[in-house]
Amino acid sequence: MTRARMPRPHEVAAARRDPRLLRAAKEQQGDGAWRIRGACQAVDPETFFPAPTEPADAAVALCRTCDVQGACLAWALDVGDCHGVWGATTPRERRAMLVAWRSDGLAAGNADPRLGAVAMLLPLPRARPQEHPDPVGAAAQ
Numbered sequence: 001m002t003r004a005r006m007p008r009p010h011e012v013a014a015a016r017r018d019p020r021l022l023r024a025a026k027e028q029q030g031d032g033a034w035r036i037r038g039a040c041q042a043v044d045p046e047t048f049f050p051a052p053t054e055p056a057d058a059a060v061a062l063c064r065t066c067d068v069q070g071a072c073l074a075w076a077l078d079v080g081d082c083h084g085v086w087g088a089t090t091p092r093e094r095r096a097m098l099v100a101w102r103s104d105g106l107a108a109g110n111a112d113p114r115l116g117a118v119a120m121l122l123p124l125p126r127a128r129p130q131e132h133p134d135p136v137g138a139a140a141q
């Protein structure tokens with residue numbers, strides 16, 4: 001298993017200007033109601049968990065058509081999820097966004113700002129990608 005490296009300062013600076021991050025900060029929701037509106041409802045969940053050597057283009061393209069991509073990305077950043085595609089972002093992109101999300105206080109209160117950038121290297125409170133049955137939580141309907 002390859003350990004993710006810490007994002008470099010220029011990557012974090014770029015993440016802070018990323019329109020997807022700004023949209024996530026604006027559209028974040030306190031509940032999971034956004035999930036049932038996801039454009040990926042009828043798509044194979046494996047599409048959103050490509051292998052590291054595979055392109056994530058198909059998933060990212062679908063996310064870009066999705067009305068709830070801001071809320072989706074906010075959720076992924078709140079839980080520190082760095083697997084799979086969420087809100088039109090790849091895990092690598094989200095690692096840099098996560099530093100900005102936590103250090104800049106963009107989260108509405110679900111994340112603990114004391115965790116800082118170190119938190120993204122900790123084990124994630126989420127199923128492994130191959131075990132994740134449904135990236136939009138259709139089961140929660």
Ligand code: SF4
Pocket residue numbers: 035037038039040041048062063064066067068069070072073085086087088135136
């Ligand atoms: S992963 Fe998120 S942004 Fe992408 S289609 Fe599903 S709900 Fe929308």
